[in-house]
Each structure stands twice: as structure tokens, then as C-alpha cells.
Amino acid sequence: MSYLSRIRINPxxxxSRxxxxxxxxxxxxxxxxxxxxxERQRPLWRLDSDNPHRPKLLVLSESKPDWTHLVEQAGWPHAEGEHYELREYEPLLTRLAVGEEFTFRVTANPVRNAVEAARPTQPNDSGKGSLGRSPxxxxxxxxxxxxxxLQRTEKWGxxxxxASSGTSAIEHSSVAASADSTDATGGAVTAEAARVGTADVSEFAGDVRITARERHSFAKKRGSKPVVLHTATFEGRLRVTSVELLRRALLHGVGPAKAYGCGLLTLAPLPPDSDAAD
Known part of the structure; x- marks a missing residue:
């Protein structure tokens, strides 16, 4: 059994800070x-800050959790009302069917493997070299x-x-991680990618948009090299193409950096006045 929690945070x-x-x-x-x-569980979580004065923490866990410590540390422990919501997740999963449409939200860590092949690392204690992972x-x-x-939605079900079914525009856009020039957030982009404007993206993006983009930098332990994450929050409308693949994406998350608030895909019914037909 899986549980989806939503916890109110007092910023x-x-x-909380x-x-x-x-x-x-x-x-x-x-x-x-x-x-x-x-230690055995790998919960998914996401911080939703639509209202910066009332952020909410969402957590998907395999077992039934207790968030009393979070309420006492970072919530409103003496206020009236529900401090956190807890729902069984299976009822949502049973609603999945090919062709059904939902609104969705996910904060992800979009990355690509470096073009260069992994190089041997320093010799280890035994004197033998080992192959490093491609960064x-x-x-x-x-x-x-x-x-x-958009390149990954098919494998997520x-x-x-x-959205365009072709990949040429998507692949053209994806060169933006190479380092030639700098974008507004300090990230590096190629001169070619810098010419790909929002209008070009809208031609193949369809019913999805980025609602937030952030850069996080933090140390795993004192004195260690900081971990840097570039995240993007995607929202929009999706159509189920594979119940099995989408169920897996919902339960296990999408993309890397799941321990750091990325990968939790959540669904909601379409608004009553939405037009589900293309």
C-alpha cells in the first residue's frame, strides 16, 4: 500500500527556513x-510553493507515515484545522486507463549524459584502474x-x-546544455541553442509548460563539494498511453535526483469545463 501526504509548512x-x-x-x-x-524505502517528495506564504510538502511513501515531527518543527502545531492530509494512493492508480486524460505536475532534474566516454579514474588502493561513470x-x-x-513521455506511459510527435525540434532544443554562452540563470548554452526561442518551443510543447525553474546548491556534509541541481516544474495535460508504464512512473518517479525533491509525478482530474478532445 502506498500513501500520498500533503503537509502544510509555515515558512x-x-x-522551516x-x-x-x-x-x-x-x-x-x-x-x-x-x-x-x-532505510529500505525510497519515498518521493516535492515542495510546492505556488503560494510562498503557504508552501506544501507532498510525499509518496510505501508505508503509512507520521508527520508530527514536521508539524512541530515547521508547521502550525497549535493552529486549528488539518495539519496534513493523508490519502491511500491505490484509488488513483485504479482509475488509470488508456486514453484517459489528467492534469499533471512534476518537478524534475533534466540532465543528459556527457558526450565524452567515461575515462579511467585514479588507480584504487589495489593499484588497478577502474572505469568511471559518464558524468x-x-x-x-x-x-x-x-x-x-517531451522526449521521455512515451516511456513514462x-x-x-x-505536442509534436516528431523529435527534430526537440533534439535541436536539447543542445542547450553545452557550454558556449550563458543564459539568464547563469547556465551555459551553445550559440545555436540561444537562437531557439520560446516561439519555437511552443510549436511542439503542446499542453505542457514550465511554471518554475530553480538552481539549488548544498553540501552533503560539512566541507564536501556542493551538489548543484537545476530543476524545472512542468504542468499541463496528459493522455494515458500505457497503464503499466504510467503506474511505474507514478510509484517510482521520473528522472534523477529523487532523494532531493525531484521525480514525483502527481495527477488530478481535468477541470469540468476543459475540452478533452483535440
Missing amino acids: LRSG DLLGNPRRLHGAVMGGLADDP RTAHRTAEAQLGWF FSVPG
């Missing part, structure tokens, strides 16, 4: 709510991040209505 408390500014600490707080073998490079422009997302 004015000192405990420590958590909201550091994905590693927030991950630790999430793990602290799992009593049933937390990942962040997509730092909205165009490249949209391209990354859905399509985006109105």
Missing part, C-alpha cells in the same frame, strides 16, 4: 516520518528542459496532447 519558522533552503535536510525530515524500515550535465534553458521532458 516563517526558523525550523533550515528545511526549505536545503533539499538534503528536507529529505532527512521526510525519512524521519517513516517508521516502517525507512551528467544539467539542461539549463527552458527550451532544453522542455525538450528533455503518457503523451501530451498537442
Whole structure:
């Protein structure tokens, strides 16, 4: 059984500021709510800050959690009302069917493997060399991040209505992670990618948009090299193409950096006045 939680966060408390500014600490707080073998579980979580004065933490966990510690540290422990919501996740999963449409939201870490092949690392203690993993490079422009997302929807079990089925424009956009020039967020882009404007993206993006883009930098431990994450929050409308693949994406997340608030894909019914037909 899986559970989806939504916890109210009070951003004015000192405990909240420590958590909201550091994905590693927030991950630790999430793990602290799992009593049933937390080391075995890999919960998904996402911080939604549509209203910066009332951010909400969403958590998908395998076991039933207890968020009392988060309410006491970063919520409104003495206020009236529901401090957090807890729902079983299976009823949503049973509603999935090919052709059904939902609105969705996901915060992801769009990356690509470096073009260069992995090189041997320093010899280890035994004197033998080992092959290193090909490093990942962040997509730092909205165009490249949209391209990354649309290239992967099929393997996640859905399509985006109105999006181009071709990949040429998407692949063209995805070169934006190479380092030749700088975008508005300080990320590096090629001169070619810099010419790919929002109008070009809209031609193949369909019913999806980026609503937030952030850069996070934090240390895993004191004195260590900081971890840098470039994230993008995608929202829009999707159409189910594979129940099995979408169920897997919902339960296990999409993309990398899941421990740091990326990958939790959530669905909601379409608004009553929406037109589901293309």
C-alpha cells in the first residue's frame, strides 16, 4: 500500500527556513516520518510553493507515515484545522486507463549524459584502474528542459496532447546544455541553442509548460563539494498511453535526483469545463 501526504509548512519558522533552503535536510525530515524500515524505502517528495506564504510538502511513501515531527518543527502545531492530509494512493492508480486524460505536475532534474566516454579514474588502493561513470550535465534553458521532458513521455506511459510527435525540434532544443554562452540563470548554452526561442518551443510543447525553474546548491556534509541541481516544474495535460508504464512512473518517479525533491509525478482530474478532445 502506498500513501500520498500533503503537509502544510509555515515558512516563517526558523525550523522551516533550515528545511526549505536545503533539499538534503528536507529529505532527512521526510525519512524521519517513516517508521516502517525507512532505510529500505525510497519515498518521493516535492515542495510546492505556488503560494510562498503557504508552501506544501507532498510525499509518496510505501508505508503509512507520521508527520508530527514536521508539524512541530515547521508547521502550525497549535493552529486549528488539518495539519496534513493523508490519502491511500491505490484509488488513483485504479482509475488509470488508456486514453484517459489528467492534469499533471512534476518537478524534475533534466540532465543528459556527457558526450565524452567515461575515462579511467585514479588507480584504487589495489593499484588497478577502474572505469568511471559518464558524468551528467544539467539542461539549463527552458527550451532544453522542455525538450528533455517531451522526449521521455512515451516511456513514462503518457503523451501530451498537442505536442509534436516528431523529435527534430526537440533534439535541436536539447543542445542547450553545452557550454558556449550563458543564459539568464547563469547556465551555459551553445550559440545555436540561444537562437531557439520560446516561439519555437511552443510549436511542439503542446499542453505542457514550465511554471518554475530553480538552481539549488548544498553540501552533503560539512566541507564536501556542493551538489548543484537545476530543476524545472512542468504542468499541463496528459493522455494515458500505457497503464503499466504510467503506474511505474507514478510509484517510482521520473528522472534523477529523487532523494532531493525531484521525480514525483502527481495527477488530478481535468477541470469540468476543459475540452478533452483535440
